[in-house]
Amino acid sequence: MASSLMSRRVEQQLKGDEGLSHPQYEVLVRLSATPDAAPGHVALVRELFIDALEPGQIALLADALETVGHRLRGDAPPPPGPPAR
Template structure:
């Protein structure tokens, strides 16, 4: 006897496969644009954006890892690459000697300024313009619920 408790219905499987396909294809388009316009990877771009919106354009590495939803070791790699490119600098934390700040440099801000117009264009062309306003709302609500559930774990 087979245990089908974990099986997906055809409808559910179609939604899952469409989610995977669309996610990979949109990510690929974004990655290509970021590389072409600024020599950045998608994770590097996300780190720079998190720093850009942070107070003082800096975050503790542990907070940045949480916000960027990547492991500390992966973040260390990303920050090392960004630091070599002069887009980020690391400094010690005065109030907690165990902590390290990651800070956006003026060059990092300029790199973001270079890639953002193309990034917005790709997001619009790949996702936003394909959907109706109602579908955008539905997608936003649904994926927010998914993210909230996973964050609770």
């Protein structure tokens, strides 16, 4: 029980302060501790995916993925934001 409550509080803090889930944070921690966290892969994904999108499109994608994440976790999605564009 205490472990669940602590995990929930950590998740809430990360989401509130950094906009990250605990698993996302764990991935970032592991990648930051790795000297060469697949730099070729990162560069290719940035070139083919991220650089092809406008900042507004990236924000829309992030919002959409957040909604999908809420659905997959079975928790309530955040209230909808203003319409795009």
